[in-house]
Amino acid sequence: MPTALITGPASGIGAAFARRLAADGFSLVLVSRDERRLSESADQLKLRYGVATEVLPADLGTEEGLARVESRVADGVDLLVNNAGFGHPGRFTEVPVQDETRMLKVHCEAVLRLTLAALPGMRERDRGAIVNVASVAAFFTHGTYSASKAWVVNFSESAANEVGNPRIKIMALCPGFVRTEFHQRASMDTTGIPDFLWLKADDVVREAMRDLALGKRVSVPDLRYKAIVALGKYVPRSVQSRVSASLGR
Template sequence: MTTALITGSTAGIGAAFARRLAADGHNLVLVARDIERLRDQATELHDRHGIEAEVLTADLATDGGIESVEKRLSDRRAPVDLLVNNAGFGNKGRFLEVPVADELTMLKVHCEAVLRLTSVAVTGMTARGRGGVVNVASVAAFVPRGTYGASKAWVVQFTQGVARDLADSGVRLMALCPGLVRTEFHERAGMGVDDIPDWMWLDADKLVTAALADLARGKTVSVPDPRYKALMGAVKLAPRGLLGGITSKTGRKYGPR
């Protein structure tokens, strides 16, 4: 049986990855900050699917939290075959409305943690000649939308670059770029979403199914829904100045209330 490590595993896309991978027979290492939620999740997945589920409490906004996950990923006695870097969050407010400390924390979680965990994971994977990494980004990576979009653009570029460097290693890397997903993400960020049309919302479980299919096909960037594929196609054709104005207005409309 193979083992997958998932950061931010207790909610949203991370929880959907955990459910799907457990159902497929993978053992899991579940990483999040809330030990009670982790234990409940591990027990449920073990009882339902008969897999082994470790729990690891870690705050990836801290060096200590990142180091604890690095240590688990480097354990040769219990190798990790699939890493899902899913942990992330949003800040409410426009630039200068968000404290710089909060912006730096976002970069720590979205960029530094992804860099460090990917590095440790693929070191062992390349030695074994197999493995995979899914770095969860966002369609926000393709539009000018502040620190969040910039950090996710970094995730996409980083993942594509590493995938190219490791093309002959047997290790696959993919940046997952979902659109709006019904999770706790927006509530935690204090964002108002009542006016967002229903058609824009994605189901986390369906998203994960599409993402894993794209990983198996060797894609390095996955936009796992026809609706958002079409939107991203339109984004490529739109003038950058116009696009920046639209995304800024959209952010204010669907942002903090």
């Protein structure tokens, strides 16, 4: 039975990945700093899908937590989903620098280190997959969040190119606005976001898994967001910034 390790699986896109992979017959290793919710999620998945679930409480924003997960990944996983992440409600100039560097540790350093930890075993088995959850924000300019997600996209494409093995797939997943707890946890105002821009987490994961099977290195779920990203390439950065600011962080 293949094993998938998912960071941030207690809600939103991470939880949708956990449901989908459990339904596909994967054993799960679930990583989150919220041990109570993690255990509840593991119990529900085990009861519903009958799969083995391993709980790994860890805070990827700390060296101790990241090292613990890094060690588990190095023990061997068939699919790694780097999904953990968060946002800040204010402009980056208004956010304490320690909070910004914590974001970079979770969004960038953790993705780098866990990817590197997973690759030796995947090379040895000559198969495996890594999904690094980024965001449509990666293609636009709006603070440290979008900058960190742009790094995830570039890194994922670069890593896939350097590995150079079609049986080891590395993909950046770039969803738009998704109905999750993400914005509420970050105290973000979402009232300016039109209803038609919201996606469902299960739909995002379904399209992501399809794109992964097709060998895509960047997945942008939903035609609406594919069009937004395509059009964004022709829009001046100054205009992009004004539009994203009007939609909220």
